[in-house]
Amino acid sequence: DVQLVESGGGSVQTGGSLRLSCTTSGDAASMYCLGWFRQAPGKEREGVAVVDSDGITIYADSVKGRFTVSKDNAKNNLYLQMSSLKPEDTAMYYCAAECRPLSYYGDRVPPPTDYNYWGQGTQVTVS
Helix, strand or coil: CEEEEEECCEEECCCCCEEEEEEEEECHHHHHEEEEEEECCCCCCEEEEEEECCCCEEECCCCCCCEEEEEECCCCEEEEEECCCCHHHCEEEEEEECCCCHHHHCCCCCCHHHCCEECCCEEEEEC
16 A cells, blocks of 8 residues: 655745655555646646656646656655746645556656545645
């Protein structure tokens, strides 16, 4: 089993930055793929970024150049550095684990439904 706990959300002004963290525990074999997805009120869940154990990353077009995903392979912890934040980035952000090998997705982020585990989420509000 896998447990994921997000932290680092909050309120920030347009153009500001936040760093989200995801602390993981459980089956390390499930941590080869760790990612972030988000859901804004009234909208569908949206994949944001993903990283695998080889350091390969994929980003949604909406966050390319502004967000950076990283993974601590020793601890299997996940991070999302968010810069130049926009009001449309306002959402609940979820950490997720265990998707298909990233080569399956090409240059697209995995859809949220492809992950087998996810956390409770952390709220990000940009005004």
